[in-house]
Amino acid sequence: MTSAGREQFDVIVVGAGPAGIAAATRAAECGARVAVVDDNPALGGQIWRGGAEKAEDMQAREWMNRFQKVGPRLFPGTRVIGQQQSGMLLAEERDVPRTLRYRTLILATGARERFLPFPGWTLPNVMGAGGLQALVKSGLPIHEKRVVVAGSGPLLLAVAAYLRRHGAEIPLICEQTSWTRLAGFGFSLISHPGKIAQGLKLKLGLGFVPFAANCWPLAAQGFDRLESVLVSRNGEKQEIACDYLACGFHLVPNNELAALLGCELRGGFVAVDDFLRTSVPAVYCAGELTGIGGVELAVVEGEIAGLAAAGDESAARALFGNHRKLQKFVSSLARAFAPREELKSLSSPETIVCRCEDVTFARMGGHASSRAAKLHTRCGMGPCQGRVCGPAMEFLFSWEAASVRPPVFPARVASLSGMETELEVESDRTTGGTR
């Protein structure tokens, strides 16, 4: 393999969202040799998607410019699929395997939307809220389409505002949580003026879009594609005609790589100390993976992890105060947008819970754990390996997460075959490639 295939870095950051960008930048500013790996084609992660040129947000542009100035090595379009051995990641770049050596690793793999099953949720044009936004960013025409945005969490507002800016009509935003919980959340914002400004901006963008709390989808309806959504609104049923349903119930961490590396998890999040060290030596963790807390928290965590990983503990320590303040946001978010009990009984027996393997809700009955259900129904055994249905099952049945095995993402058989290692050994021996 080429020498680029087996380079050694002081610090490798997995994930190029706000946390990863901040981590890589800070570590590189300390003089460390840094690499950043991300499966998207450009920097930015979920919220800063698309790189510095496209960034609409000042903070995003500043960080990305600062990143470019110190120039950590960026591996875009590259997925980490596992660990070849301690200190060596195995990744795939457009089907080509790549191994990357690190002294210190920072995991900043972020979060994804949680989906909960309800009748009709697998109909075409029912999509993840973030997923629909990403499709529109890459060209899906949304002008004059009617999009109901439903589920839970601040992401719903952000997506609704974005879609509206691009010409969509939003008949309703349905937030499952109660007004009381939302108000409690608003209160806790007072210590974070930045958040309020952000909230206001969003509100302005949303104009007169109707917003309902205590409101959640009961069924997506239509024959072979979505025609309307039936929602429960303050205890009453309401049918809303629409072209798309953008749906997501707050966020869950992308903890699979951390779990595979053996990092201790607490309630699904990676357990870290003040320097954001995980339970595994030389592995740090930053951003949504340690708790869902938004951009500002992700950035400061990235900074701390980057500084600490590069050895500047005193600079890292200087950020502890701010970190602790922002961290309060994690628990208030979790409280405000926790899914309500009623969401556990939306499915009918024939509702699909595992899309990869077509497993129905009826078949989940009577199993004692996610592992038992998986072994006996194939729920979570498909290509997504439970990324979609796993968090839903954990909520619906209060199960623990199922185990993670390599590869973290589907990968070509060739990539798991360590051909690189073999080639290197052979060239060392200068013998031919006999077996």
Place this chain on the structure above:
Amino acid sequence: MTASSHDVVVVGAGIVGAACALECARRGMRVTVLDRDVIGGGSTAAGMGHIVVMDDSPAQFALTQYSRQLWNELRDDLPAEVEFERSGTIWVAADEEEMEEVRRKHSYYTSRGVNAEIVNSAELAILEPNLRRGLAGGLLVPDDGVLYPPCAASFLIERAKAQGVAIHLGKAVQQIGRGRVRLSDGREISASVVVNATGAWAPELTPGLEIRRRKGHLVITDRYPGFVRHQLVELGYLKSAHSISSDSVAFNVQPRKTGQVLIGSSRQYGAESAEVEAEITAKMLQRAQYYMPGLAQLSAIRAWAGFRPATPDKLPLIGPAPEDPATYIAAGHEGLGITTSLATGRLIADQLTGADSSIPIGPYLPSRVAQEPSHV
């Protein structure tokens, strides 16, 4: 569950314990099954589910032939989720030397009532177009099959329940002996006979049993219907499977009813954790691609590892524990326990009821001398 009396308590709800429970209940015994985990969650969840006749030794042949026949008789009763398919096995010969083995195996099988057919190089290429060219041929054993072991174990347990068997999951057993079972929570159950069907963990409950853990890795792909049509096993497998001491890999590829391809396999002793090891996985996949180059492009979705409960002579332990007539052992099935589970249930129930068995039971009794050299 009180300290009441049972005829039989089976410890372990793997495929072997499930088969024993069902067969004992059929013969009219009152049976209870205990497992610390879920049904089929041990080695049974890690195995390939190849139902195969093997002839490493005459006793292995007798047991696998008998048990495969029992699976084939059950075929029409198996629900869809057991994913049973009579896909057949092709033992793949790479060269002339291995074709010798094909011919030997062919005459051994056919003279003992097992259908088998020699295929030449060109026929092999038609049967399995994704094998590399230039292989010498193989032996097709059409009545071998493939199933999904955890659901097969569940099916047997469901049948057993219909016969009145009680099953308690999440109950770890701490100690057994002399007709008593002590659970980790301190409770005790008594029974006329306790069957130790804890597979690779059997020595923890019956100290002194010669069962070691032999670790194996597997990798499963996304769905590619038709990519592989038979279970394909290299004949070099015999050489590697026999080596008791060292780690080995072999080409062993299976078509799942889902269209997925299950790729094996590896054999290691001394590995304590069931963690997936990148290096041995890599070697195993390299071996597979050497036979089937097209595998390289398929998308792999999961790798895992499990333990085969291995005995020194590669035959399971089926019968009374040497020093305790109230304890029966049904463990040590190595890499064939899915296949041989049904026969094991029969042989255990035969012994408990004093019935004649369809095959001689001597080679499987735990009291046998375990030092006879294994076949090569």
